[in-house]
Amino acid sequence: CATIPSGPVMSETQKQQAHAMQQENAAAWFAAHPSWNMAGRIAVSAPNNSGSGRLDWTNLRDGYVAEISAPITRQTWRLTYTGADGAVIEGLSGGARRGSDAEQLLFEVSGWRIPLNELRTWMQGITPADVTVLRDPVTGLPQQFTQDEWQVRYEEWTVADAATGVPVLPKRITATVGETTKVKLVIDSWSGE
Amino acid sequence: GARDELNRFTGGLRSASAAFNQQVFTSKGKLKESTAGGLAMQQPKLFRWVYTKPYPQTVVADGTKIWVYEPDLQQVTVRQQGAEEANSPLAVLINPSRLDAQYIVKEAGTSGGLQWLSLTPRKGVDGGFTSAKLGFNKGLLQRLDFTDGLGQRTTISFSNWKRNLSIPASNFRFTPPKGVDVIGG
Numbered sequence: 001c002a003t004i005p006s007g008p009v010m011s012e013t014q015k016q017q018a019h020a021m022q023q024e025n026a027a028a029w030f031a032a033h034p035s036w037n038m039a040g041r042i043a044v045s046a047p048n049n050s051g052s053g054r055l056d057w058t059n060l061r062d063g064y065v066a067e068i069s070a071p072i073t074r075q076t077w078r079l080t081y082t083g084a085d086g087a088v089i090e091g092l093s094g095g096a097r098r099g100s101d102a103e104q105l106l107f108e109v110s111g112w113r114i115p116l117n118e119l120r121t122w123m124q125g126i127t128p129a130d131v132t133v134l135r136d137p138v139t140g141l142p143q144q145f146t147q148d149e150w151q152v153r154y155e156e157w158t159v160a161d162a163a164t165g166v167p168v169l170p171k172r173i174t175a176t177v178g179e180t181t182k183v184k185l186v187i188d189s190w191s192g193e
Numbered sequence: 194g195a196r197d198e199l200n201r202f203t204g205g206l207r208s209a210s211a212a213f214n215q216q217v218f219t220s221k222g223k224l225k226e227s228t229a230g231g232l233a234m235q236q237p238k239l240f241r242w243v244y245t246k247p248y249p250q251t252v253v254a255d256g257t258k259i260w261v262y263e264p265d266l267q268q269v270t271v272r273q274q275g276a277e278e279a280n281s282p283l284a285v286l287i288n289p290s291r292l293d294a295q296y297i298v299k300e301a302g303t304s305g306g307l308q309w310l311s312l313t314p315r316k317g318v319d320g321g322f323t324s325a326k327l328g329f330n331k332g333l334l335q336r337l338d339f340t341d342g343l344g345q346r347t348t349i350s351f352s353n354w355k356r357n358l359s360i361p362a363s364n365f366r367f368t369p370p371k372g373v374d375v376i377g378g
Contacts, residue, residue, distance in 0.1 A: 072242050076341060186266055
């Protein structure tokens with residue numbers, strides 16, 4: 001459903017420029033903060049499995065650490081992926097489990113299907129170069145695009161923070177495949193180290 | 194000792210409500226999360242756990258199912274009420290009579306004005322916790338600390354306890370609001 005623009009609508013060129021600037025600022029910030037961290041909440045729904053929890057994501061030079069905590073008990077799984085030596089999930093009662101593919105390992109352990117590699121770039125607000133991106137009519141910021149059958153929607157962005165230098169970054173993302181598979185992410189905080 | 198305090202707390206406990214503050218520390222001791230809210234429980238397996246800060250989240254156990262409602266994510270996740278809660282240190286609130294069956298309970302001295310009990314899961318009890326401690330004072334549970342398999346420490350401090358109050362049955366039922374995704378269960 002087309003949302004009613006909440007302000008003066010940008011021209012096509014203005015939108016392209018706004019989008020390009022957002023991409024540049026985001027890429028520069030992430031390059032300057034290689035071990036960036038994001039804390040938020042994730043909800044996953046699929047035909048046979050679903051759940052929600054806190055997601056604490058820390059970037060590594062060659063991978064990432066994703067900690068998913070359950071409500072109340074905050075029982076936590078820590079998934080560490082470093083390209084070279086694959087993935088390991090710790091915090092399970094049966095002890096750590098390893099695998100070469102992080103997504104497959106997470107699926108085997110939890111039944112959750114999360115496109116972790118794509119999610120990593122989606123959460124950074126970096127839109128793929130080779131796909132058409134629908135831009136917000138008022139701000140020019142990315143609003144929606146499709147990547148490997150995931151329809152990704154940026155529903156909310158943060159405001160750039162001059163004091164900390166944190167640029168405009170995603171705050172709410174929804175990614176769906178068809179009607180039944182959905183990943184929703186609300187980002188509560190960004191930090192550079 | 195703390196054991197007597199536990200017995201005073203759980204003895205004849207049919208229902209209760211309290212406010213709580215919860216803090217989670219990483220294995221390196223860094224404060225990772227600080228939340229607050231209120232809880233209500235009623236024997237035998239009904240409980241309601243509502244986070245109000247920093248963001249809303251409601252968890253209701255209605256005796257057969259657990260409902261987790263996240264307004265910001267517009268999602269309700271439902272699953273069968275099962276082992277996690279019963280085995281977790283929350284069991285002291287939910288079904289105290291089973292505490293000894295699941296944990297080795299030992300006196301752990303007095304500190305911070307509280308009398309402490311340590312809980313070590315018995316063989317085969319998997320609540321995902323390596324250790325837990327209960328802190329009592331004046332026959333009330335004031336603190337619940339537990340450490341998980343990653344060495345992450347959670348401390349929950351309780352206040353404003355009310356015992357054996359009458360709680361409307363609707364508190365332990367959950368009807369998903371319109372327009373949110375209801376998943377599972």
